[in-house]
Amino acid sequence: xxxxxxxxxxxxxxxxxxxxxxxxxxxxxxxxxxxxxxxxxxxxxxxxxxxxxxxxxxxxxxxxxxxxxxxxxxxxxxxxxxxxxxxxxxxxxxxxxxxxxxxxxxxxxxxxxxxxxxxxxxxxxxxx
Numbered sequence: 001x002x003x004x005x006x007x008x009x010x011x012x013x014x015x016x017x018x019x020x021x022x023x024x025x026x027x028x029x030x031x032x033x034x035x036x037x038x039x040x041x042x043x044x045x046x047x048x049x050x051x052x053x054x055x056x057x058x059x060x061x062x063x064x065x066x067x068x069x070x071x072x073x074x075x076x077x078x079x080x081x082x083x084x085x086x087x088x089x090x091x092x093x094x095x096x097x098x099x100x101x102x103x104x105x106x107x108x109x110x111x112x113x114x115x116x117x118x119x120x121x122x123x124x125x126x127x128x
Contacts, residue, residue: 026053030054030057
């Protein structure tokens, strides 16, 4: 009789464990990334900061998955390839409009005829 009770207890524990879902946590990966990024300083996060980082990463992954699902639905595909669809490129920054060129003030403008120096025949250089 004692053997049957032990078997029932073990079966109950196994049934309870199978109902639990594993908790999704990215804290291990955040800690590894922080450790690699900090170098010799060996920076760490408090448990509260780690919870915030964990929820941030989980939200980003959910957003990425929802975006991929909506793209697949829009294109009537069940799966997405690694190269499909190409992400939209950000539009280039608008270039500033060129300023209209102002004409130079009249006192600084010269015509081509005025720039040529003309000599009179009796004005010759006598210095050698």
